[in-house]
Amino acid sequence: MRPRRRVELLGVALLALLAWLIVYPLILVLVEGFRGPEGWTLDFVRLFLQQPTEARALWGSVWISLASVVLAAAIGIPLAFLFGRYDFPGRRILGWLVALPAVLPPLVGVIAFLFLYGESGFISLLLQRLLRLEAAPWALQGAGAILLVHAYSMYVYFYLFTRAGLASLDTSVLEAAASLGAGRWRTLRRVVFPLLYPALGGAALLTFMTSLASFSAPYIFGGGFRVMTTQIVSTRLNGDDELAMIETVSLTLVALAALWMLRGSRFLDIGAGGRKGLAPARVRVQRHWARLTLGVIGWGLAVLLLLPHLTLLLVSFVPLGTWTTEPLPPAYTWRNYLTLVEDPVRAGPLFNSLWLATVSTVAAVGIAIAAGILSVRRRVRSRGIIEGLLGLPWAVPGTVFAIALATAFSVRAPLAGRFVLVGTLWILPLAYLVRNLPITSRAILAGFRALDPSLDEAAATLGAGRWRTLRRVTLPLLRPALVAGASLAFVTAFGDFVTSIMLYTYDTRPISLEILSSLRQSDVGVAAAYGVVVMAVSAAVFAVGADQGSGG
Amino acid sequence: MTFLRLDSLTKRFDSTVAVDHLSLSIERGEMLALLGPSGSGKTTTLRLLAGFEVPDQGQVLVEGENVTRVDPVARRFGMVFQHYALFPHLDVGENVAFGLESLGVSGEELERRVARALTLVDLAGFERRRISHLSGGQQQRVALARALAPEPRVLLLDEPLSNLDPSLRERTRREIRELIRRVGITTVLVTHEQDEAFDLGDRVAVLRGGRLEQVGTPEDLYAAPANEFVAEFVGRSSTIGVLVLGRTDRGVRVAVEGVEWNLTDTADSPPGPARMVVRPEALRLMDPTPGALIGTVTERRFTGAASLFTVLTEGGAALEVTGPPRSVMAGEQVGIMPSRRAGGGIHLFSRTVP
Numbered sequence: 001m002r003p004r005r006r007v008e009l010l011g012v013a014l015l016a017l018l019a020w021l022i023v024y025p026l027i028l029v030l031v032e033g034f035r036g037p038e039g040w041t042l043d044f045v046r047l048f049l050q051q052p053t054e055a056r057a058l059w060g061s062v063w064i065s066l067a068s069v070v071l072a073a074a075i076g077i078p079l080a081f082l083f084g085r086y087d088f089p090g091r092r093i094l095g096w097l098v099a100l101p102a103v104l105p106p107l108v109g110v111i112a113f114l115f116l117y118g119e120s121g122f123i124s125l126l127l128q129r130l131l132r133l134e135a136a137p138w139a140l141q142g143a144g145a146i147l148l149v150h151a152y153s154m155y156v157y158f159y160l161f162t163r164a165g166l167a168s169l170d171t172s173v174l175e176a177a178a179s180l181g182a183g184r185w186r187t188l189r190r191v192v193f194p195l196l197y198p199a200l201g202g203a204a205l206l207t208f209m210t211s212l213a214s215f216s217a218p219y220i221f222g223g224g225f226r227v228m229t230t231q232i233v234s235t236r237l238n239g240d241d242e243l244a245m246i247e248t249v250s251l252t253l254v255a256l257a258a259l260w261m262l263r264g265s266r267f268l269d270i271g272a273g274g275r276k277g278l279a280p281a282r283v284r285v286q287r288h289w290a291r292l293t294l295g296v297i298g299w300g301l302a303v304l305l306l307l308p309h310l311t312l313l314l315v316s317f318v319p320l321g322t323w324t325t326e327p328l329p330p331a332y333t334w335r336n337y338l339t340l341v342e343d344p345v346r347a348g349p350l351f352n353s354l355w356l357a358t359v360s361t362v363a364a365v366g367i368a369i370a371a372g373i374l375s376v377r378r379r380v381r382s383r384g385i386i387e388g389l390l391g392l393p394w395a396v397p398g399t400v401f402a403i404a405l406a407t408a409f410s411v412r413a414p415l416a417g418r419f420v421l422v423g424t425l426w427i428l429p430l431a432y433l434v435r436n437l438p439i440t441s442r443a444i445l446a447g448f449r450a451l452d453p454s455l456d457e458a459a460a461t462l463g464a465g466r467w468r469t470l471r472r473v474t475l476p477l478l479r480p481a482l483v484a485g486a487s488l489a490f491v492t493a494f495g496d497f498v499t500s501i502m503l504y505t506y507d508t509r510p511i512s513l514e515i516l517s518s519l520r521q522s523d524v525g526v527a528a529a530y531g532v533v534v535m536a537v538s539a540a541v542f543a544v545g546a547d548q549g550s551g552g
Numbered sequence: 553m554t555f556l557r558l559d560s561l562t563k564r565f566d567s568t569v570a571v572d573h574l575s576l577s578i579e580r581g582e583m584l585a586l587l588g589p590s591g592s593g594k595t596t597t598l599r600l601l602a603g604f605e606v607p608d609q610g611q612v613l614v615e616g617e618n619v620t621r622v623d624p625v626a627r628r629f630g631m632v633f634q635h636y637a638l639f640p641h642l643d644v645g646e647n648v649a650f651g652l653e654s655l656g657v658s659g660e661e662l663e664r665r666v667a668r669a670l671t672l673v674d675l676a677g678f679e680r681r682r683i684s685h686l687s688g689g690q691q692q693r694v695a696l697a698r699a700l701a702p703e704p705r706v707l708l709l710d711e712p713l714s715n716l717d718p719s720l721r722e723r724t725r726r727e728i729r730e731l732i733r734r735v736g737i738t739t740v741l742v743t744h745e746q747d748e749a750f751d752l753g754d755r756v757a758v759l760r761g762g763r764l765e766q767v768g769t770p771e772d773l774y775a776a777p778a779n780e781f782v783a784e785f786v787g788r789s790s791t792i793g794v795l796v797l798g799r800t801d802r803g804v805r806v807a808v809e810g811v812e813w814n815l816t817d818t819a820d821s822p823p824g825p826a827r828m829v830v831r832p833e834a835l836r837l838m839d840p841t842p843g844a845l846i847g848t849v850t851e852r853r854f855t856g857a858a859s860l861f862t863v864l865t866e867g868g869a870a871l872e873v874t875g876p877p878r879s880v881m882a883g884e885q886v887g888i889m890p891s892r893r894a895g896g897g898i899h900l901f902s903r904t905v906p
Contacts, residue, residue: 452635452637454633454634454635454637455637455639457602457604457624457631457633457637458631458633458637458638458639458698459639459650460603460604460623460624460625461602461624461627461629461630461631461651461699461704461708462630462650462651462654462698462699462702463625463626463628463651463654463655463702464625464650464651464654465625468654472639472650473639476641477639477640477641
């Protein structure tokens with residue numbers, strides 16, 4: 001039939017677009033790593049295997065990621081149980097504060113830690129004074145520093161996944177366990193945890209992949225300690241492109257292996273599945289001393305978690321060159337914020353990040369809607385591959401994608417589908433788009449799946465054509481999913497550092513790079529002011545997303 | 553004159569035939585019920601009518617116009633979906649207006665016609681209510697109003713009552729029937745509930761495995777089922793194997809588990825093994841005397857004026873028999889005979905294919 005064939009053709013077209021954006025650059029990287037001046041070669045693989053620094057960097061990536069999973073789980077799971085199962089004064093607001101590290105994009109979080117625990121950070125200086133030490137009590141460097149940042153920013157995954165898992169538990173299952181004589185511990189061990197496994201597996205996978213791809217923390221705090229992402233960038237800066245390709249391949253293989261090992265776990269399905277039965281009610285903590293203890297622990301924790309945000313805010317008011325060795329800055333000014341608006345050189349990156357994030361978000365949402373219509377609604381034959389490709393960039397660290405795109409789009413060969421985009425305005429939105437496709441399409445495809453297909457059919461029997469149905473029925477009903485997908489994409493793109501550092505040009509330099517350069521010029525106030533802006537925008541977008549997502 | 557005609561419709565999904573050479577003619581203003589168990593192809597037939605599926609073979613004709621390949625958007629068939637498929641983000645009035653807007657109706661005319669459609673289903677003044685604030689029965693009426701507002705040529709109803717509380721069903725059934733009679737629209741509805749089909753359908757088409765088994769008025773189907781399947785599927789009945797001995801001047805002689813019965817008013821059946829389908833009211837209970845089929849009462853269900861007894865015969869068949877409420881108790885041994893006014897309640901279907 002003709003309309004059917006047209007739909008299938010559109011499916012193939014989408015598939016081709018995704019293959020060109022996602023698979024093709026990766027294949028080119030693979031090819032370049034195995035090609036020397038005289039054709040195919042394993043020289044670079046040999047070089048990679050011979051250098052102990054390479055093995056050390058790869059191992060560094062792996063063990064840092066594993067340790068990050070353990071630390072994040074150790075913090076996130078107990079917190080989720082505390083806030084998900086018990087009721088005590090301040091639970092609501094604390095439960096919300098606990099998720100706050102999510103609004104700190106990686107680089108911003110890292111500089112906040114620098115201001116707090118770095119050599120001349122508040123906490124370090126405070127301790128130095130109190131203990132009358134000669135120097136800072138610690139050096140915020142190496143694996144320990146990286147793990148600290150990772151634990152802080154990634155426990156949120158375990159926290160959110162576990163809470164969602166707890167919320168989706170059916171009370172009657174717990175009651176059944178109790179009626180069968182299982183005590184609290186046995187219920188926890190034999191019923192609750194097994195039911196949480198998919199959620200915990202998802203959180204572990206997400207944490208592992210995020211820390212494997214983590215770049216900001218190792219870049220700023222690594223010092224002599226190398227992980228593969230920083231190794232790739234430095235190899236690339238040294239001009240050893242082919243070796244960088246092999247490093248890229250090795251990191252991708254580790255990522256894919258992790259994905260394969262945890263392939264059964266549920267990832268980002270939170271909120272998509274409906275809840276059956278009644279969620280367990282929270283246990284009200286009755287005893288006075290227990291309430292008090294929980295309150296103190298809770299608020300102490302909140303302060304600890306909020307310190308980076310507060311620090312950033314405080315430092316953003318510090319005038320240039322006034323803060324040296326005092327524990328607290330001696331002077332404050334609005335100047336830094338005014339500069340961001342008034343100085344065209346400072347305002348540029350702000351504007352850049354805004355339009356780059358907007359363009360890439362709009363494109364990602366558009367592609368995700370097309371994929372939703374073709375794959376979920378029209379069920380084109382290529383739907384399996386389309387959905388697979390949409391998820392693929394998630395398994396590939398950002399550094400790898402940056403290299404891949406830089407490789408693919410630095411050559412002009414229109415017949416081979418290659419154009420010179422590196423150095424133009426378009427490479428960054430493209431990179432953000434590719435990186436955001438998994439997260440955006442996840443949310444939007446889940447939205448499509450939750451839509452009752454008979455709504456479309458009802459619209460058709462009422463004489464509404466495809467466009468009217470899309471505009472009046474499908475899109476309005478998808479609004480929560482669209483807003484969720486778009487806000488995640490926007491926030492990620494707005495704070496991006498990993499891909500930007502490899503692909504930016506002076507004209508398109510985003511906020512993250514301006515933060516870095518302000519920091520290098522010791523202009524901490526401006527760096528922090530940028531950080532506060534990113535943090536505020538992220539928080540605002542998330543708040544709008546949460547608001548829209550729950551309504552309608 | 554035939555208004556809607558299904559001509560040898562056939563639809564395959566992969567290797568299974570969902571609808572198999574189905575032909576039906578529906579008069580203008582008639583209500584036809586498609587009745588069948590799940591998998592009988594009734595829903596696929598409805599979807600073929602609506603245009604969501606395109607048949608592999610055959611045609612759908614409305615007043616002689618071939619609409620087989622007309623898009624649902626252009627077909628102007630109204631449909632009420634099983635779960636109503638009301639647009640949750642639009643209010644009642646906007647839902648009802650949706651189809652009218654497709655026709656280009658706007659302004660006061662639109663408001664007037666929405667109000668008229670809502671009045672028709674007894675929901676006048678409900679325009680600005682949210683869908684989520686309506687009861688199940690109200691939602692169903694909104695769905696009806698929405699389907700009827702653009703004045704479609706044919707109305708399709710997919711299991712219209714399955715989503716309602718049992719207590720609401722009978723009343724809603726009555727309301728739907730009245731409403732559709734009033735509007736006078738040609739209607740096809742799908743159901744697996746015989747009561748629904750008999751109550752709503754002027755005629756009922758019984759489907760099995762994608763084929764039409766029989767089509768006729770409820771009375772026809774009940775009194776003269778075309779085959780064993782229809783006899784069993786329509787109305788309450790039980791089945792037992794018999795041997796047809798031959799025809800006498802007083803009817804047909806059959807042997808039931810060694811007992812010989814004379815059946816009057818039964819269509820001709822060739823001698824040999826046969827299946828006898830019996831309505832509960834066509835049998836009566838008596839003392840276990842010679843000439844009666846002997847069995848044990850296993851269950852008694854009180855249904856009001858009479859009780860329904862399940863009797864397990866010595867030969868292992870379970871027969872349902874109506875009788876006075878307290879005549880026998882479970883566990884008692886009883887005899888069964890055809891009641892004197894068995895009428896059209898006993899049907900013989902030869903086992904040998906003629």
